[in-house]
Amino acid sequence: MLVLIVRLCIVRVSRSVWQTQKQQVTAMEDAMRTHQRTFPGDPRALRSARNWIHAALNGHPHSDDAALIVTELGTNALTYTASGCGAGAFHVTLTVSELTTTIAVTDSGQARTTPEIQHPPLNATHGRGLGMVAALADNVTVQGDDSGRTVTAELRADGHQGGDPC
Numbered sequence: 001m002l003v004l005i006v007r008l009c010i011v012r013v014s015r016s017v018w019q020t021q022k023q024q025v026t027a028m029e030d031a032m033r034t035h036q037r038t039f040p041g042d043p044r045a046l047r048s049a050r051n052w053i054h055a056a057l058n059g060h061p062h063s064d065d066a067a068l069i070v071t072e073l074g075t076n077a078l079t080y081t082a083s084g085c086g087a088g089a090f091h092v093t094l095t096v097s098e099l100t101t102t103i104a105v106t107d108s109g110q111a112r113t114t115p116e117i118q119h120p121p122l123n124a125t126h127g128r129g130l131g132m133v134a135a136l137a138d139n140v141t142v143q144g145d146d147s148g149r150t151v152t153a154e155l156r157a158d159g160h161q162g163g164d165p166c
Contacts, residue, residue, distance in 0.1 A: 041088030072129040073105035081107035109148040
């Protein structure tokens with residue numbers, strides 16, 4: 001009889017722990033809002049992407065930086081990949097939590113170059129975009145290959161502003 005009572009208590013405690021863990025995971029998922037949208041491979045879509053970011057962040061402290069980042073990363077996708085050709089497109093994922101704002105731009109592949117921070121001469125008209133993104137963001141990563149790359153910029157809420165200098 002005592003063994004049965006102990007087993008029932010263990011089952012109840014296990015259920016309680018599981019329910020608490022489930023509630024914590026649900027709360028974390030609720031705290032991390034994710035927005036996704038695909039934009040057509042047309043330079044005019046950059047304005048739509050910027051406006052979409054501003055609307056999704058609606059007064060968030062990182063709103064302006066995130067809008068600039070999506071513009072620069074979207075421009076790179078349109079300029080250097082199949083995203084800017086014919087039926088191309090670029091996909092944006094915006095994830096917002098208490099700690100970070102993350103902007104990820106995925107291109108349509110067939111890149112003519114690999115994304116990297118450049119140091120162009122002062123009179124150059126191109127080559128500063130990814131450097132600006134790196135200066136604004138706390139972390140920038142590039143994943144993928146010629147079939148499609150995702151460039152992700154992370155802005156932290158801890159007050160630290162900017163990563164690598166241009």
